[in-house]
Amino acid sequence: xxxxxxxxxxxxxxxxxxxxxxxxxxxxxxxxxxxxxxxxxxxxxxxxxxxxxxxxxxxxxxxxxxxxxxxxxxxxxxxxxxxxxxxxxxxxxxxxxxxxxxxxxxxxxxxxxxxxxxxxxxxxxxxxxxxxxxxxxxxxxxxxxxxxxxxxxxxxxxxxxxxxxxxxxxxxxxxxxxxxxxxxxxxxxxxxxxxxxxxxxxxxxxxxxxxxxxxxxxxxxxxxxxxxxxxxxxxxxxxxxxxxxxxxxxxxxxxxxxxxxxxxxxxxxxxxxxxxxxxxxxxxxxxxxxxxxxxxxxxxxxxxxxxxxxxxxxxxxxxxxxxxxxxxxxxxxxxxxxxxxxxxxxxxxxxxxxxxxxxxxxxxxxxxxxxxxxxxxxxxxxxxxxxxxxxxxxxxxxxxxxxxxxxxxxxxxxxxxxxxxxxxxxxxxxxxxxxxxxxxxxxxxxxxxxxxxxxxxxxxxxx
Numbered sequence: 477x478x479x480x481x482x483x484x485x486x487x488x489x490x491x492x493x494x495x496x497x498x499x500x501x502x503x504x505x506x507x508x509x510x511x512x513x514x515x516x517x518x519x520x521x522x523x524x525x526x527x528x529x530x531x532x533x534x535x536x537x538x539x540x541x542x543x544x545x546x547x548x549x550x551x552x553x554x555x556x557x558x559x560x561x562x563x564x565x566x567x568x569x570x571x572x573x574x575x576x577x578x579x580x581x582x583x584x585x586x587x588x589x590x591x592x593x594x595x596x597x598x599x600x601x602x603x604x605x606x607x608x609x610x611x612x613x614x615x616x617x618x619x620x621x622x623x624x625x626x627x628x629x630x631x632x633x634x635x636x637x638x639x640x641x642x643x644x645x646x647x648x649x650x651x652x653x654x655x656x657x658x659x660x661x662x663x664x665x666x667x668x669x670x671x672x673x674x675x676x677x678x679x680x681x682x683x684x685x686x687x688x689x690x691x692x693x694x695x696x697x698x699x700x701x702x703x704x705x706x707x708x709x710x711x712x713x714x715x716x717x718x719x720x721x722x723x724x725x726x727x728x729x730x731x732x733x734x735x736x737x738x739x740x741x742x743x744x745x746x747x748x749x750x751x752x753x754x755x756x757x758x759x760x761x762x763x764x765x766x767x768x769x770x771x772x773x774x775x776x777x778x779x780x781x782x783x784x785x786x787x788x789x790x791x792x793x794x795x796x797x798x799x800x801x802x803x804x805x806x807x808x809x810x811x812x813x814x815x816x817x818x819x820x821x822x823x824x825x826x827x828x829x830x831x832x833x834x835x836x837x838x839x840x841x842x843x844x845x846x847x848x849x850x851x852x853x854x855x856x857x858x859x860x861x862x863x864x865x866x867x868x869x870x871x872x873x874x875x876x877x878x879x880x881x882x883x884x885x886x887x888x889x890x891x892x893x894x895x896x897x898x899x900x901x902x903x904x905x906x907x908x909x910x911x912x913x914x915x916x917x918x919x920x921x922x923x924x925x926x927x928x929x930x931x932x933x934x935x936x937x938x939x
Contacts, residue, residue, distance in 0.1 A: 482515030489521030507537065511544040519549060523558035528569055539576040543585070546577065550589030551662070559589075560596055570596045574621065587620040587666045594624020599632065614649035620666035622646070626673055630705070632904060633872040638673055647674040651682040654699075661692055668698040672705040679703065680711050687715075687724055696728050697896060704735045704742060712742050716749040729759075730822045730893030737764060738874045740773050747779055761917035763865035767877060772869070792854035792918060799853050802926045803845055807934025815932045819920060822893045826936070831895035833879060834916060835860050841938040848936055852929070855916035865911040866890065871904050879915065 510522045523545050528538060542559055549555035563569040574593055577585050585593075626636045638646075651674070653659055653667035668686070671679040679702060686699040703711040714720055715732060724732065736742040737760075747768075749755045760768075768780035821830035826837040840848055850857055868876045868890060881897065882889035888908065889899045893915075921929055 482513070482518055485513060485518040486515060486521055489518060489525050507541045508544060511541045512548075516549065516552075516555075519545060520555055520558055523549075523555060524561065526559075526562050528562045528564055528567075539573050542573055543577050543582060546573075546585040546589045546593075547583045550586040553588075556589055556592045560592060563596060563600075565600045568600075570600050584617055587616050587660075587662050590617045590620035591624040591666055591669070594621040594626075595628040596624075597621070598625040598628025598634075614646040616653065616663045616666065619646060619650050619653070619670045620663075622673075623666050623669035627669060630872075632901065636673065643673060646670065647678055650674070651678060654682045655685065661695060664695055665698050668695060668702055672702040676706045676708055676710045679706055680714065684711075684714065684720070687720075687728065693728070693894070697731050697894065700728065700732055700735055704732075704739070709741065709745050712736065712745045716745065716754060718754045721754065728894075731896060733760065733764070734877065734892045734896075737767070738876050740771075740776060740873055740875075743768065743771070743773075743776055747776070747783060751783060759917075761865075761913075761915055763911050763913040763915055764877060764917075766911070766913060767867055767875070771875075792857070795919075795921070796850055796853045799849060799921050799929065800846070802930045802933070803849065805927060805930035807927075807930035807932070807939065809931070809934040809937075809939045811928070812931035812933070812935030815924060815928050816935050819923065819932075823915065831893075833891055833893060833895060834914075835863060837936060840936055845933050845937060848933055849929075852932075853918075853921050855914040855918060855920075859914045863914065865913050865915045867907075867909045867911065868900060868905055869907040869909075870900060871906055876900070877915070880910070 507526075511519065513519050513522065523542075526538075526541065542562075545555065545559050549559075560570075563573065570593060574597060576582065577590075577593075622638065622642075626638070629636050647670075650667040650670045654664055654671060656664065668683060671682055674682075683699040683703050687696055700715075703715065715724075721729070733746075736746045746755070750759070765780070765784045768776060769784065771777040771780065816826060817829075820826070820837075823833035824830050824835070824837050825832050830837075840851075863879060865877055866880050868888065870876065876890055876892070876898065878890040878892035878898075880888060881891045882899075886903075887899045887901050888905065889897055891897050924932065
C-alpha cells in the first residue's frame, strides 16, 4: 500500500488537503496505515487533511489515528498544529482524544503534544476537564496538560481552580522536575509552566535559580512567565533587586521588562525600582516610556510623567553630533561582536545570530558608518515600515508591546524581544494601537564606551 516514491504520496495528500475532497472516500481501515507512513512529510499532509468534519460520523477509529500521529510526531510543532487543526471546537473532540491518549494501555504522547492539547482543551471547554482519576500520580504528561489548560484559561480571563489534592502533589513533583537538569527540556518547561499554580514561595524557590546563563533560554523565559504570573509582588520585587537583575543574562532582561509592562501591578513595582535607582530610566525604550505616560491608569500615568521627564535622553541629533567622534577611532570587529551579543541580539539578526524583532542587519554593512551610527543613536529618525511599536490592551489588565507579525479574523500575533511570539484572541483585546516610534530604545550609546561603539560599527560593517 505504501510502496513507491514517498514524494508521490506526499503530493497526493497535499492535493487532497488543498481541494478538501477525497479523504472520506478512503476505507477507514487504511487510516492507521497512512498514519504510519515512513515518510514524515506524507504523515504531515495526511494529518492536515484528516478533517474531522467529514470523517467523525464515518470513521470510528479517528482518535486512534490521531493518537498514533501524536505519539510518533508530537515533538514537531508543525505536526502538532496539523494534528490538532481538525478538532472542531465545541464538539468535545479534543476531550475524546485526550481520554483516548490517557488510557494506560495506549502509548504515551510526548509532553509537548499534551501541552498543546491542554491549550485546546482550555479554549474549547472554558473549564478544567478532569478526565483522569483524582488520585492519579503527577506524571509529566499530566503536568503538561494542566499547564496547557490553565494557561489557556488565564489568557481568556477565565478562573483557574485546580483541586487541592491535585495542586499539593503536583506542585512538589513539578518543582522537582523544573530544577532537574538531567530531565529533557520539554518536561522541565511544562513543569515550570505548571508552577504558576503554586504558592509564591514554592514557585520562587524553584524558578529563581533557573534564571542564569547556564540554563537554556527557553527555560529562563518560561520561568519569567511563571514568576510574573504569581499573585502578589514578591517575585517581581526579587527580580528587580540589583543582585538578581545584574545576574540576568542580557537577552532575558528585555523579556522580563516586556512581561512587567504587561500588567499594571508589575508596572508599579518597576517604576519604584527606577525611582530608587536599581534600574536606570533608559532601561525602557522610548515607546515603552511613552506608553506609560499615556497609561489608562491615572496613577501610573502621572507617576511616569514625573519620573521620565528627568530621564529623557534629550535632543537626539545633538547626541548624534557628539557621538560622531567615534568615527575617527579604529574599531575591532571581533570585540564589536561581543558588544552586539550584549546589546543587540535580543531584537536583531546579523549573520544568522540573534532574533527577528527589528530589521535584519545583514544589509546594513552597505551603508556608511555615519548612517549606521545615526540609526543607533537616533532610532526614531527613520522607522522602517512594519517595525513600528504596537500596543495591545487586553481584557484582564495585560498590556503588550511588540511588532504585529500576523493577523487573522480571530487573532493577532505579536512578536516581542527575544523573538517571543504570542497570539492574542481578538475577543480578548480591548484596544490595539500602532505607534510611530521604534521599539529600539534611545540612549543605547550611553551604555557603551566610545571604543565599544567604534567596535560595534566595525562589526556591523563586516570589517
